[in-house]
Amino acid sequence: MSGDILKQLGEAVFNFDDELAKSLSQRAVEEGVDPVVALEEGLARALRNVGDRFARGDAFITELIAAAQAMEAGAEVLNEEIAKRGASRRAIGRFLIGTVEGDIHSIGKNIVATMLNATGFEVIDIGVDVTTETFVEKVREQKPDILGLSALMTTTMTKQRDVIEALRAAGLREGVKVIVGGAPVTKDWVEEIGADACGLDAGSAVQTALDLMEVK
């Protein structure tokens, strides 16, 4: 049964059907499907598939946008359910998150933010296309335990390095852990830019954040 609905969620994204993505997400919640699984294996898998078609020149940008909108329609319902499930957890730490300058991809960042929140982090999401200067300013102002930098493109991931260097120059690097994420990020990249860790999906992002806070 859960396999069925995951397939249908994927088809809704593939067919750019916002309403269906939303109603199927509601049904998934009602049927007790894990909302994270519905997000990752239902909606996101299909969206990445459209991304692959786009990369091969088999899909237009308008199709990418329409598929992303369907994903977002379903994700709204599922994120709400994730948040609800984690509502009573204790405060673990403060997590500041944003997508780097030049990059407007928000879906993955939003999922990570929702899951961290549900786990018990106080999450401050400063949005997309965030300049290096703004990241530094916000770290100074909000004093987060962890800073999460999202970048979805090989052309923008270099901004993650810029932010780390700017934090160092401002004397703020020692006081905050930095986790980088987004599809192009690898462990080698973490080492190269001097980040503390990476999260390759929402689940590993949460586990990594807990590890950095030394929560057992």
Ligand code: B12
């Ligand atoms: C949806 C999408 C869009 C949507 C974004 C809508 C939105 N509101 O986010 C739209 C249509 C707007 C878009 C625009 C563009 N896109 Co686009 N897009 C995608 C696509 C298909 C899916 C991304 C996504 O949402 N995935 C689903 C989520 C759940 O997964 P995720 O983002 O990877 O996030 C997970 C992990 O990475 C991780 N994570 C993410 N962030 C963080 C942060 C932290 C701190 C941690 C720990 C973990 C973490 O956890 C998340 C949850 O599991 C990807 C293809 C792909 N395979 O990634 C292309 C892709 C990223 N886009 C691409 C391109 C080229 C563009 C455009 C330049 C296209 C154009 N010609 O205009 C523009 C760029 C606009 C800009 N300046 O940013 C390329 C990038 C190529 C490159 N250079 O690397 C890709 C790879 C497609 C491709 N194969 O060509 N895009």
